[in-house]
Amino acid sequence: MTTASEFDLNGLPIFIALVEAGSFTKAAERLGCTKTRVSLQIRQLETRLGVTLFLRTTRRVQLTQAGEALYHQCSPLLTDLQGALASAVSDTLQLQGELRITAPEDYAAGVLSEAVVAFSRLHPALHIELRSGDQISDMVQEGIDLAFRLGWLKTPRCVLVG
The missing domain is CATH 1.10.10.10 (Winged helix-like DNA-binding domain superfamily/Winged helix DNA-binding domain)
Incomplete structure (x- = not known):
């Protein structure tokens, strides 16, 4: 025993x-x-x-x-x-705080907006700000957490860490 x-x-x-x-x-x-x-x-x-x-x-x-x-x-x-x-x-799975996303206008309106709405329903305590525009933003200065960009970059402005 x-x-x-x-x-x-x-x-x-x-x-x-x-x-x-x-x-x-x-x-x-x-x-x-x-x-x-x-x-x-x-x-x-x-x-x-x-x-x-x-x-x-x-x-x-x-x-x-x-x-x-x-x-x-x-x-x-x-x-x-x-x-x-x-x-x-x-x-622990319930996200809260702020999430700032930026994307080109067409992509934000056509694709991202539905995904952001669905994601915000899963995490009601999370405030999501979706900024649309075609200008390149300074992510750090503007407090952007996630940026979607389409096409080729003219000059490398990001570093991939893997």
Whole structure:
């Protein structure tokens, strides 16, 4: 039996999926993995815990008393953890501040405007300023973050870093 500090938690989502799906096949489909992987992870979990979590027959899988207790204790905790992680990810993916873009008039009106609107819907806390014009801008002095230019440059005015 493994001590709590050495315990691998990776088998718990598989355990919960098996309980909720009711079969190894359905749990594997739900998780996008093989039935063999589900079976192996459950066997390893039972070995680490030193208890039988499921009674298995050829037709059904049934929770034992120990399995039921583990499910009722772990399921809400895992749900809360997944919610916290999803919240952290969505918070970090939410852009905010200002983004200044410059592009030639035709390109800004014909192509970029729709993309900028769609992008701003994804990031409502981000203020986007789209400047259109055919003149070459000093990006640093004008605070421009992104510039689209079409055609050949007469003189090299940018450096590609790769």
